[in-house]
Every structure is written in C-alpha cells, then in structure tokens.
Amino acid sequence: MAIELKNLTKRSENYSKWYNELVVKADLAEQADVRGCMVIKPYGYAIWEKMQQVLDGMFKETGVQNAYFPLLIPKSFLSREAEHVEGFAKECAVVTHYRLKTNETNDGVVVDPEAKLEEELIIRPTSETIIWNTYKNWIKSYRDLPVLCNQWCNVMRWEMRTRLFLRTSEFLWQEGHTAHATREEAEERTRQMIRIYADFAEKFMAVPVVVGVKSETERFAGALDTYTIEAMMQDGKALQSGTSHFLGQNFGKAFNVQFLNKENKPEYAWATSWGVSTRLMGALIMTHSDDNGLVLPPRLAPIQVVIIPIAKTGQLAAIDEKAMQIADNLRKLGISVKYDNADNKRPGFKFADYELKGVPVRLVLGARDLENGLVEVMRRDTLEKENVSLENIEQYVKDLLDDIQQNIYNKALNYRNSHVFECNNYDEFKEKIKDGGFFLCPWDGTEETEAKIKEETQATIRCIPFDADQENLGVDMVSGKPAKFRALVARAY
Amino acid sequence: MAIELKNLTKRSENYSKWYNELVVKADLAEQADVRGCMVIKPYGYAIWEKMQQVLDGMFKETGVQNAYFPLLIPKSFLSREAEHVEGFAKECAVVTHYRLKTNETNDGVVVDPEAKLEEELIIRPTSETIIWNTYKNWIKSYRDLPVLCNQWCNVMRWEMRTRLFLRTSEFLWQEGHTAHATREEAEERTRQMIRIYADFAEKFMAVPVVVGVKSETERFAGALDTYTIEAMMQDGKALQSGTSHFLGQNFGKAFNVQFLNKENKPEYAWATSWGVSTRLMGALIMTHSDDNGLVLPPRLAPIQVVIIPIAKTGQLAAIDEKAMQIADNLRKLGISVKYDNADNKRPGFKFADYELKGVPVRLVLGARDLENGLVEVMRRDTLEKENVSLENIEQYVKDLLDDIQQNIYNKALNYRNSHVFECNNYDEFKEKIKDGGFFLCPWDGTEETEAKIKEETQATIRCIPFDADQENLGVDMVSGKPAKFRALVARAY
Numbered sequence: 001m002a003i004e005l006k007n008l009t010k011r012s013e014n015y016s017k018w019y020n021e022l023v024v025k026a027d028l029a030e031q032a033d034v035r036g037c038m039v040i041k042p043y044g045y046a047i048w049e050k051m052q053q054v055l056d057g058m059f060k061e062t063g064v065q066n067a068y069f070p071l072l073i074p075k076s077f078l079s080r081e082a083e084h085v086e087g088f089a090k091e092c093a094v095v096t097h098y099r100l101k102t103n104e105t106n107d108g109v110v111v112d113p114e115a116k117l118e119e120e121l122i123i124r125p126t127s128e129t130i131i132w133n134t135y136k137n138w139i140k141s142y143r144d145l146p147v148l149c150n151q152w153c154n155v156m157r158w159e160m161r162t163r164l165f166l167r168t169s170e171f172l173w174q175e176g177h178t179a180h181a182t183r184e185e186a187e188e189r190t191r192q193m194i195r196i197y198a199d200f201a202e203k204f205m206a207v208p209v210v211v212g213v214k215s216e217t218e219r220f221a222g223a224l225d226t227y228t229i230e231a232m233m234q235d236g237k238a239l240q241s242g243t244s245h246f247l248g249q250n251f252g253k254a255f256n257v258q259f260l261n262k263e264n265k266p267e268y269a270w271a272t273s274w275g276v277s278t279r280l281m282g283a284l285i286m287t288h289s290d291d292n293g294l295v296l297p298p299r300l301a302p303i304q305v306v307i308i309p310i311a312k313t314g315q316l317a318a319i320d321e322k323a324m325q326i327a328d329n330l331r332k333l334g335i336s337v338k339y340d341n342a343d344n345k346r347p348g349f350k351f352a353d354y355e356l357k358g359v360p361v362r363l364v365l366g367a368r369d370l371e372n373g374l375v376e377v378m379r380r381d382t383l384e385k386e387n388v389s390l391e392n393i394e395q396y397v398k399d400l401l402d403d404i405q406q407n408i409y410n411k412a413l414n415y416r417n418s419h420v421f422e423c424n425n426y427d428e429f430k431e432k433i434k435d436g437g438f439f440l441c442p443w444d445g446t447e448e449t450e451a452k453i454k455e456e457t458q459a460t461i462r463c464i465p466f467d468a469d470q471e472n473l474g475v476d477m478v479s480g481k482p483a484k485f486r487a488l489v490a491r492a493y
Numbered sequence: 494m495a496i497e498l499k500n501l502t503k504r505s506e507n508y509s510k511w512y513n514e515l516v517v518k519a520d521l522a523e524q525a526d527v528r529g530c531m532v533i534k535p536y537g538y539a540i541w542e543k544m545q546q547v548l549d550g551m552f553k554e555t556g557v558q559n560a561y562f563p564l565l566i567p568k569s570f571l572s573r574e575a576e577h578v579e580g581f582a583k584e585c586a587v588v589t590h591y592r593l594k595t596n597e598t599n600d601g602v603v604v605d606p607e608a609k610l611e612e613e614l615i616i617r618p619t620s621e622t623i624i625w626n627t628y629k630n631w632i633k634s635y636r637d638l639p640v641l642c643n644q645w646c647n648v649m650r651w652e653m654r655t656r657l658f659l660r661t662s663e664f665l666w667q668e669g670h671t672a673h674a675t676r677e678e679a680e681e682r683t684r685q686m687i688r689i690y691a692d693f694a695e696k697f698m699a700v701p702v703v704v705g706v707k708s709e710t711e712r713f714a715g716a717l718d719t720y721t722i723e724a725m726m727q728d729g730k731a732l733q734s735g736t737s738h739f740l741g742q743n744f745g746k747a748f749n750v751q752f753l754n755k756e757n758k759p760e761y762a763w764a765t766s767w768g769v770s771t772r773l774m775g776a777l778i779m780t781h782s783d784d785n786g787l788v789l790p791p792r793l794a795p796i797q798v799v800i801i802p803i804a805k806t807g808q809l810a811a812i813d814e815k816a817m818q819i820a821d822n823l824r825k826l827g828i829s830v831k832y833d834n835a836d837n838k839r840p841g842f843k844f845a846d847y848e849l850k851g852v853p854v855r856l857v858l859g860a861r862d863l864e865n866g867l868v869e870v871m872r873r874d875t876l877e878k879e880n881v882s883l884e885n886i887e888q889y890v891k892d893l894l895d896d897i898q899q900n901i902y903n904k905a906l907n908y909r910n911s912h913v914f915e916c917n918n919y920d921e922f923k924e925k926i927k928d929g930g931f932f933l934c935p936w937d938g939t940e941e942t943e944a945k946i947k948e949e950t951q952a953t954i955r956c957i958p959f960d961a962d963q964e965n966l967g968v969d970m971v972s973g974k975p976a977k978f979r980a981l982v983a984r985a986y
Contacts, residue, residue, distance in 0.1 A: 030627075030630075032563045032627065033626055033627075034565050034566070034567060034614065034623070037563035037564070037565065038563070039560070039561065039562055039627050040561040041560055042558035042559065042560045042642065045558070045559050045560050046558070049559060065535035065538070065539070066535065066538050066539070066542060067535045067538045068532065068533040068538055069532055070525045070527045070530035070531070070532065070663055071530075071616070071649065071663050072527050072530065072586070072649075072663070073527070074526070075593065075604075076601065078602060079600070079601045079602055085602060089593040089594075089602045090592060090593065090594070091591065091592055092591070092592070092593065093588045093591055094588060094590040094591065094592075094593065095586045095587060095588050095589075095616070096587065096588075096589045096590065096604065097586075097587040098585070098586055098651040099583060099584055099585070099587075099651065100568065100571070100582040100583065100585065100587065101582075107572070108569065108572045109568060109571060109572055109578060109582045111568075111589065121527065122593070123588070130525070130527070133526055134523075134525065134532050137523075143837070149535065153647070154564055154646070156565075158591040158592065170565070344636070
C-alpha cells in the first residue's frame with residue numbers, strides 16, 4: 001500500500017489520471033465487470049451515506065416526503081412529452097423479455113423468445129414520466145396540492161465514455177418531484193431547492209459554487225428553466241453538481257394531471273424536479289484532494305479522527321488505555337474516531353493509508369508523549385504537525401475539525417476566485433481558456449454564439465449566474481451584437 | 494374518506510380483500526401502471542424508512558458496512574452456479590438493447606435494432622453472482638477476510654401473480670453478502686443474522702416469529718442451509734419474513750474466490766447471504782391491524798401521537814397554545830407528534846383517518862377539558878378512551894406507547910400460540926389445516942412426504958424450528974416411516 005501510494009500520479013503531471021487512480025486507491029469505487037457500471041466500495045459508500053443523511057434532513061425540513069416509484073417505465077410514456085423523449089429516449093437500457101431458459105447444449109441460458117414483452121420497458125433514466133402518470137390519480141383538487149415527493153434510487157443512462165462517479169451508466173441519486181397549484185409556487189420551489197443544494201455544497205462539502213440559470217440549449221429536456229450549481233475543480237474545469245428544474249405545465253398536460261382550483265375550475269398542475277447524484281463524490285474528491293490522497297471535509301468524513309499508537313513491546317497497554325479514553329471522550333462530543341492498534345501493520349504504513357483516505361485529524365500517541373502529557377496532532381489539510389497537551393485534547397480536536405472544515409472551504413474559494421475572469425474579447429478568451437477557469441463574458445443570448453464557442457474551444461455556457469453584474473454589458477464577445485447577459489463560460493466535466 | 498373507511502371489508506368476511514383494501518386506503522402503496530410493480534406512497538415509505546434505520550444500525554453494530562453493486566448482471570454470470578441459475582434465471586427482466594429511436598411516423602419511439610447488446614443483461618433478482626465476481630478481486634489473503642457488505646437496493650423477479658408488499662415484481666430489500674476464511678465463521682454469521690431478524694421482528698415490529706431451518710426443497714438456490722423466520726398472520730397462514738443462507742464454498746468456487754490461508758495455502762472463501770424486504774410491510778400490516786384500519790407498533794409508527802383540537806369559534810387560540818406546548822414536550826422525549834388543527838376537516842373525519850392510519854395514541858383537547866385540566870387519550874390498539882390529567886401528560890403518553898408496543902406483541906403472541914398444534918395424524922391434519930394454524934408434525938425428512946402434503950393440502954414445511962422438541966418423534970404422519978424431525982407445517986403467503 002505504501003508503495004502503491006507513492007505511485008499516485010501527481011495532479012500537475014496528469015490531473016485526470018490522478019483522479020482515476022485516487023478513486024481506486026482510496027477504496028472509494030471501482031469499475032464493475034458490467035459495461036459502464038461501478039461498484040461503490042464501503043469507504044466511498046460511507047461518504048455517500050453521510051451526504052444522503054444531511055440532504056434528506058434538509059429536504060424534510062421543507063416538507064418533502066420520501067416515496068418510491070417503479071424502476072421500469074413503459075416505452076410509450078417517454079413519448080408523451082415531446083422534448084423529454086428527445087433528451088432521454090436515445091441512450092437507455094431496454095427490457096424486451098422476461099424469461100431465460102436453458103440452452104440446447106444444457107450448459108448455459110438463453111433468452112426465451114416466447115417471453116417477449118408486448119411493450120418494451122425502459123430502465124428509468126429519470127422519473128418524471130412514471131411519477132406524473134401516478135400523480136394523475138393523486139391530484140384532483142387544490143386541496144391535494146402541493147405534492148412534495150422525493151426518491152433515493154438508481155437510474156441508468158447508456159453512456160459511451162464513463163468515469164467513476166462523474167459519468168457512469170448506472171448511478172445513484174435523489175430525484176424530487178413536486179406538483180403545485182400555481183406557477184409562482186412552483187418557481188419558488190425550484191429556487192428553494194437550488195439554494196439548498198448550494199448550501200449543502202458550501203457548508204458540508206466545503207465546495208464553493210456558482211448558482212445560476214442554464215441557457216435554453218443546456219436546459220433539462222422538458223423544462224422551462226433549469227437552475228444549476230457549478231463548482232470549479234482544481235484543473236479549472238467546471239463540474240455541474242446539482243440542478244433544479246421548473247417544468248411548467250408540460251408534464252401536467254402530457255399526463256393529464258388536472259385539479260379543480262378554488263373557483264372549481266380545472267387547471268393543469270405545475271411541476272418541478274431536482275436532483276443530485278453520486279457525481280457529488282467526484283466534486284468532493286476533485287475540489288480538495290492533493291498528491292498524497294483524499295482530503296475530506298470533517299462534516300462528511302466517515303472517520304474524523306484516527307488515533308495511532310507507537311509502542312514497543314510492553315508499552316502498548318498504557319497507551320491503549322489512554323487512547324481508548326480519548327476516543328470515548330471524542331465520541332461523546334459526536335466525533336467519529338478510529339483507534340487503529342492493529343499490530344500487523346507498521347505506523348508508517350498506517351500514516352500513509354489514512355492520509356490517502358483523507359482522515360481529517362490524526363493523533364499519534366507514543367510512550368514518551370504519554371509521560372510528557374502530550375500527543376502529536378496532524379491535520380490532513382495542511383499536513384502540519386503539532387504536539388498538544390493531553391489535557392483538554394478533546395476540545396482541541398473539536399475546534400480543529402471546525403477549523404479544517406472552514407480552511408478547506410476558504411482554500412477552494414480562493415482558488416476559485418483567483419480563476420474567475422471577466423472577459424470581453426474572444427481572442428483573449430480562446431487563449432486563456434486553455435489554462436482553465438471560469439469566464440464571465442457578455443453574450444447575445446443566441447444559440448449561434450453558444451455553438452461557436454463550444455465548437456472552437458470546447459467550452460460551454462455553464463449558466464447565467466444569479467449574482468453576475470448584468471449592467472453595462474457591451475457587446476457579445478463572439479458576434480459583436482449587443483449582449484443580453486453576462487454568462488459563465490468554462491470547459492466542463 | 495369517512496365513507497371509504499366504513500367500506501373497509503371486515504377480516505372475518507374476506508381477509509385477503511381486507512388486506513388489499515387496507516394497503517390502499519391507509520395510503521401505504523398502490524399498483525403502478527407497470528405490470529407487477531408498486532408505488533410506495535409517502536406514509537408507507539416512512540414506515541419502511543424506520544425499519545431500514547433500525548436494521549441498518551443492528552447490522553453495523555456487528556461490523557457490516559454498506560456498499561453498492563450494479564443493477565445489471567451479465568447473463569453468463571447466472572450460469573456459473575448450477576443450482577442458482579435453476580432458481581433465478583427463469584423469471585427475470587432481460588435487457589437486450591441500449592437505445593430507442595424515433596419511429597417512421599415520427600410520433601413515438603421504437604427499439605433501435607442496431608443497438609443490440611452482445612450479451613444480454615439481467616436486472617438483479619439477487620446479487621450473489623455479481624458480488625462474488627467482485628469479491629474475487631478483493632480477497633487474496635486471510636488478512637482480507639472477513640468481508641461484510643450489505644446493500645439496500647431494488648431487485649426484480651418476474652412474478653405472475655402479485656400482491657402489494659407480499660409479492661411484487663420489483664421490490665426493495667437489503668442483501669448482506671459476507672465472505673469468511675472458515676466454515677465455522679460463516680455458519681456462525683448465518684445464525685447471527687437470523688437472530689438479528691428475529692430480534693427486529695419481535696422487538697420493533699412486535700411480530701413473534703418461529704426461527705428454524707428450511708428443508709432442502711425450500712432452500713435458497715445455491716445454499717447449503719437456509720434459516721428463516723416465520724410469522725403467523727391473523728388468518729393462521731405463515732409469512733416467511735426473512736432468510737439467512739449458508740452458501741458454503743459454492744460461490745467461492747463458481748467465481749474462483751481463493752485466498753491464501755495462514756499456512757500460505759489457497760482455499761476457497763466461505764459465503765453467507767441474508768435479506769429482508771418490503772415484504773416485512775405485509776407482515777406488519779397483517780399481524781396487528783383490525784377492521785378499523787392499521788395498528789402500528791409505536792416503535793415503527795411515523796406519527797406516534799396525534800393531537801386533535803375540538804374548538805368552537807374563538808376557542809382555538811388557547812387550545813392551540815396548550816397543544817403545541819404538549820407537542821413540544823413530547824418531542825423532547827423523542828416522540829413524533831402531529832398536531833392537526835386543520836380547519837377544513839371535521840374532528841370525526843380526523844378520528845377515522847388517524848385510526849385508519851394506525852397512529853398509536855390520539856389526544857383530543859377541547860375547551861372544557863382545558864378548563865378542567867384534562868385531555869382525552871385514546872389508544873389505537875384497544876380503542877379505549879380515558880380522561881387524563883394534563884399534569885405530567887408527557888410521561889403518561891411515553892409509558893402508554895411502551896405499553897401499546899408490549900400489548901400488541903402479547904396479543905400477537907397469544908394468537909400465534911393458540912394456533913400452534915402438535916399433530917401426528919394426517920387425517921386430523923388435513924381437517925384442521927383448513928382453519929389455518931401452525932402444525933408441528935413428525936416428518937421422515939423425505940421430499941416425497943413434503944410433496945404429498947403440498948399437493949393434497951397446499952401446506953408446506955415452513956421449517957424445522959430451532960426450539961421444537963426433537964425427541965420421541967414417532968413416525969412420519971404421512972408415510973408412517975420413522976420420523977427424523979418435528980417440522981412446522983402451514984399454508985403460507
């Protein structure tokens with residue numbers, strides 16, 4: 001392991017390779033023997049569980065309830081909403097049969113041609129269609145509204161090029177689907193959920209994000225508006241980390257979800273949907289980690305503190321006692337601790353391993369430290385070591401965890417801010433985009449400009465940021481026509 | 494709603510119909526517009542979430558970690574383990590294509606024949622194959638063992654006749670898959686997990702269960718031993734509620750999972766798997782509920798206490814204040830409370846609705862009660878009402894919840910125990926089985942006896958109970974040959 005760790009590619013050498021290696025070496029996930037699918041390993045899944053727990057609580061505080069809708073969607077449902085089918089029907093897993101049978105040579109199984117489905121079923125790429133088909137039976141009157149459902153589930157999109165967490169055929173996510181009596185209420189819910197995602201990213205993941213609205217081209221298939229949070233990775237590329245869609249009455253009409261309003265007149269229900277996925281794992285890893293491995297924000301770290309003893313024969317009992325006492329006290333403060341006194345691994349190996357795994361705080365306890373009433377404390381974010389008095393060590397560690405959470409956020413924010421550029425000149429843009437970064441550029445709002453930028457630079461309009469200055473825009477940097485917006489342009493994952 | 498409730502079929506009239514209606518009327522689940530699949534509605538899902546939370550904690554206390562493995566399994570994986578493929582390959586959803594395209598008339602989508610998979614993929618009916626194919630890369634040395642993974646996920650088995658929660662094509666479950674260095678350790682883990690399931694059923698669901706081992710015929714496909722918990726429903730039928738399998742080295746051999754033992758010699762790893770599913774929801778509903786609706790054990794009830802005001806105009810403010818104060822105090826004790834002061838529904842409607850939903854305790858607060866320092870308390874299990882002093886009402890409610898939990902368990906246990914019969918005579922058995930019940934019968938251990946009982950009475954050998962008296966068995970009630978076991982025989986869901 002120590003040798004493998006040494007072999008971790010440096011970010012400066014090959015950022016992409018560094019990421020791929022890190023995900024595997026830190027035991028987060030691996031490619032499955034099924035095309036494009038991943039296995040999320042226990043350590044990676046423990047981080048995802050923490051994310052789920054926090055997000056789930058945030059959703060529920062706003063009145064959202066969890067539910068579960070079917071994995072399989074009848075093919076015809078997809079065609080009901082014209083834009084939606086364009087966006088999602090193309091690359092999806094299709095179930096055509098419901099039985100296998102033993103083959104003729106009796107040494108394997110084949111699809112039973114007799115067991116062909118009348119209508120093919122699609123593994124959900126997203127669930128608007130099946131859910132709105134259900135809502136039709138739930139919503140009859142304005143009194144039945146709003147409906148605020150969320151589900152945690154797996155979805156599948158047949159991706160050609162996949163990367164662990166960032167783009168896989170199957171991934172885990174949550175998808176919220178709400179129905180409202182008025183446009184205003186639905187629009188407000190759309191904004192509320194993108195704010196929750198931004199809050200979660202910044203306060204728990206320690207990932208600063210730009211919040212904004214997508215261009216028409218980049219909208220969710222079937223949406224009237226798509227809000228997004230965009231994070232900057234350490235290579236200056238953007239990672240879309242969560243989206244919230246205002247769907248208008250598109251699905252209400254497609255699935256005939258009508259209710260009687262207070263005036264007893266029928267109206268179509270207004271819809272939103274919003275989701276974040278295991279892609280957040282990619283954002284978390286790429287924002288903070290370094291050439292030694294993962295750097296995890298304390299609030300999402302499965303192990304927040306590791307205690308490692310250094311003991312010669314005969315010394316371990318006293319160290320064990322003290323270490324377990326510290327561990328107990330830390331746990332009482334709500335801190336998750338691992339005391340690793342396994343004797344089949346050397347301390348040096350353990351140090352490297354927990355660095356690789358991004359454990360925020362490491363305590364090393366030796367016999368001499370114990371005599372002197374000291375413990376060596378290392379913080380993973382800066383790798384700084386300090387000898388700290390054992391008296392009141394628990395409060396020290398608690399404060400340190402808060403400090404690390406804040407510090408990695410600040411670090412990411414500084415990095416991001418120093419790579420955001422106002423740019424009004426396309427030639428300058430084409431040159432500077434090679435080094436990555438977020439560019440705030442005047443845009444005429446046309447698809448032509450958007451397409452040209454994408455074709456010539458592989459950069460895309462990520463969003464029109466909520467907080468970008470939309471005054472005195474001047475002219476579109478590509479077309480020279482009057483600009484309508486200041487847009488955030490970047491290369492993206 | 495009050496009218497719908499009145500229409501709930503009585504258990505004595507048609508138990509099966511009562512169940513089907515109750516699941517839908519209590520807002521737990523409904524049939525989806527996808528063959529054999531269900532929608533789990535928020536109220537039903539909230540109960541499932543509580544089950545998950547408790548079970549997940551119990552698993553983790555024994556060192557189990559959560560992970561996630563792919564939904565889709567290459568067809569050929571199923572054939573690797575000979576018995577397993579017999580059991581599971583037959584009725585499953587088969588993915589054959591990965592793309593749709595617009596049809597010729599441009600008004601729908603069809604499967605793109607160009608996008609045919611080289612090897613078909615199966616939606617997991619259970620994940621032994623894909624997981625052991627993964628473990629092959631994780632397990633090289635005895636130091637890598639044990640591996641203790643669990644996943645919470647959806648699975649699919651193409652069932653012909655489905656019933657909400659009891660048997661659906663798609664269902665939710667957890668599946669634990671462990672790998673061990675020795676047979677003994679794997680066998681002990683198999684037993685440990687069935688004990689955990691029994692504990693959960695009895696202490697949280699308040700459902701008494703018989704723990705035992707399955708006959709060879711009823712074993713999981715690929716297992717050397719299957720342990721089961723069997724619960725008795727109110728119609729005297731058995732519901733298999735959880736199973737734990739000792740898989741020997743079958744999957745280790747099928748997927749070549751070998752490790753070097755302490756003597757540096759290669760050995761195949763030993764396996765277990767164990768699972769419970771949304772079927773537990775069926776067990777919960779059918780064990781306790783009555784002709785007025787659900788009866789939920791307080792420990793799994795999403796709402797443990799509902800407070801309903803009865804107020805004339807002008808009186809509500811004072812009642813609101815007191816009710817919210819009680820609610821707050823109850824929440825401080827960890828009790829989930831709903832205060833329902835909605836003014837668009839009459840109290841009588843609310844009473845019926847919360848009875849239907851099985852809320853364990855109802856407090857009704859009126860203006861006169863308030864003056865007298867009293868509140869009306871109703872317990873859902875017995876429907877008994879009592880006027881209780883507002884002083885110290887919180888502790889009273891807390892104790893009452895404990896009492897209800899215990900009482901419904903006792904009631905279920907008494908019912909079960911009064912329907913367990915020792916039976917040595919086949920004619921007597923054939924007569925008595927018509928009224929349901931569990932029968933402890935001497936069995937010669939042959940498939941012939943088992944098959945004959947099943948054919949002639951639709952009853953099956955549910956298990957050989959761990960605690961059944963296995964002395965002085967006499968002769969098999971069917972064959973007249975010497976009996977080997979005392980088996981539990983019953984009709985089952």
